[in-house]
Amino acid sequence: MSQPIQTVAVIGSGTMGAGIAEVAAMAGQQVLLHDISAEAMTRALDALRQRLEARVARGKLSTDACEQGLARIVAVTDLAALAAADLVIEAAAENLEIKKALFSQLAEICPPQTLLTSNTSSISITAIAAGVKHPERVAGLHFFNPAPVMKLVEVVSGVVTSDEVVTQLSQCVLAWGKQPVHCQSTPGFIVNRVARPFYAEAWRALEEQVAAPEAIDTALREAGGFPMGPLALTDLIGQDVNFAVTCSVFNAFWQERRFLPSLMQQELVLAGRLGKKTGQGVYPWPTGAAEVAFYPVVPAHRQASIVQKERDVVTLDDVLLMETNGETAQAAATRLQRPVVMMDRSEGAVVVIAIAAGNRLEATEKAIYWLQQQGKKVLLVADYPGLLVWRTVAMLVNEALDALQKGVASEEDINTAMRLGVNYPRGPLAWGEQLGWQRVLGLLETLQRHYGEERYRPCSLLRQRALLESSYES
Structure with missing residues (x-):
């Protein structure tokens, strides 16, 4: 041979x-x-x-x-x-x-x-x-x-x-x-297996009416650094093709819940709304997505008098601007007895936020004003645990670790495959190391408690890496 x-x-x-x-x-x-x-x-x-x-x-x-x-x-x-x-x-x-x-x-x-x-x-x-x-x-x-x-x-x-x-x-x-x-x-090999959460989390957010489809896509593209939003990408691939791959992986893994197909995507397929090739999918084509409504510019009188910055929290007078750890803003506000604005991970000019239901407008706008002064366009979505970017990245990291632990491919090949096969800004394992294994683990554990679902179960290799990380820090 x-x-x-x-x-x-x-x-x-x-x-x-x-x-x-x-x-x-x-x-x-x-x-x-x-x-x-x-x-x-x-x-x-x-x-x-x-x-x-x-x-x-x-x-x-x-x-x-x-x-x-x-x-x-x-x-x-x-x-x-x-x-x-x-x-x-x-x-x-x-x-x-x-x-x-x-x-x-x-x-x-x-x-x-x-x-x-x-x-x-x-x-x-x-x-x-x-x-x-x-x-x-x-x-x-x-x-x-x-x-x-x-x-x-x-x-x-x-x-x-x-x-x-x-x-x-x-x-x-x-x-x-x-x-x-x-x-x-193995079902989906590397790319079609590890990429499933990129689509699945977007469909879930759409089904739960967290934001309009164009806002979800903007968040993953402009804040997450992905080359295209997941919903627009499924329109480009073809809803029938993307849905069939998801079903294939789901069934091949004996209905593992983290690969669960979307009922909303199934409805599009049944309606013949297959995306760009039929002129209608999530979006009408060739026009594509509508313009995203960012939060209006907040006037200067909302500026906080006292600003204190820590690693994942900015205190603006009585308001806490927090990077999500998987909690909803309302859960954090109830626990801390303070107004809370929850912030998604952002690697670009856009940042996604959610607000606790009990916040006063002036408290919320102190946080938004501060973000706008950092050069961010602010995208307000419903109060959603893990928001859009963080939970998607955490799920990608978890799936990549599961593939690595089960011997599907090497760490280097998994990272290379996701960068070159679907043009992700980083390989998911390199991303997990950069973000911190403990943070990824904590977010997934919080999501699992919130939903009570196996879908967000952290894989054992993530737990091992988080333990090693904590031992190095101590």
Whole structure:
């Protein structure tokens, strides 16, 4: 299995298959593009030519490189022609039975040294390889859309995939200018598993009427540093696609509650409101989200006379401006017998706040005035435990730690996967270390007490890291 990869076969000429074929061909590989539909292949090759010629027109690619890349791709309708391939990448329908039948055929057609891989995003590599001759050569090679642009590729091991195959695939991916990460075959692999809370917490906030969708997205984007808000992103991905992945992960984990799908998202799917591709999802398209209503500028007479700053609390006369620890503002105000304004984590120009129900307006506006003087746009939402950014980040950290503890992937690969696969501002494990494991643990424990749900249960590795952190501090 150590022979060099010279010829690559790609099965499926849809968006992903055509994109993968382009990646391999532009890296100098001979490519056999197979589809049961000759017309689909013709459309795919025509679209590929148009994309490459557009790059030539923009000065991003030479005419010679364009023509040479296209010449390396040969369309084949006979599956038997793939016997010449050193590497097969299947990018067909996301259906286990279809994939198993196809891989059984490939194992008969291709010699034992041919590497057989699937671009699946959710189906078990172990299940695909079951019953296939020489299953040790079967692996996952999960590209992200659009494949020519996205740097990340998940190299996925089934139970019997050989280490030699993983090494060879990783070297191939690197030669194509991509960044491989290695993981075990587990529901969602790295990215689609660890990313679930990013969507789930946004849907929960929307269902509980914490804020309008555009406010939720603004909070995660402008305060959290994420490249796009989760609700807008589901519209872009397609509500049907995102919901199907969530359901797949939920069912594969035996209905683990932290992966619970959203009834509101299901309603959108049932209504055919699938997002950008249908013109309506969470938002109408192409207009997208409405303008966000920030808190008006507070007049200077609300300025506090006495200001004291500690780590997570600013005291403004009798008002406490606190960074959330998972409590609601009202719970903190009741406990401390003071007016409380609860503040979310902010890494940008926007800060999300919630206020205790008993606050006087002048007390609340002392805190808002102070925040506005720090250059922040203030987004007021309902009194919600953990607010929007902090609870989302804490859940991402927890999920990443759970994946690490269960041997899904290394710490480095988990961080790399989330930065490159979904463009998070930091890897979740690096984020957890920066924020402090004890703070993440405390917030999740508070959320779990508030809701009485398993959804917010901290994983045992988080507890271990929090204990180590406290022992270092002492």
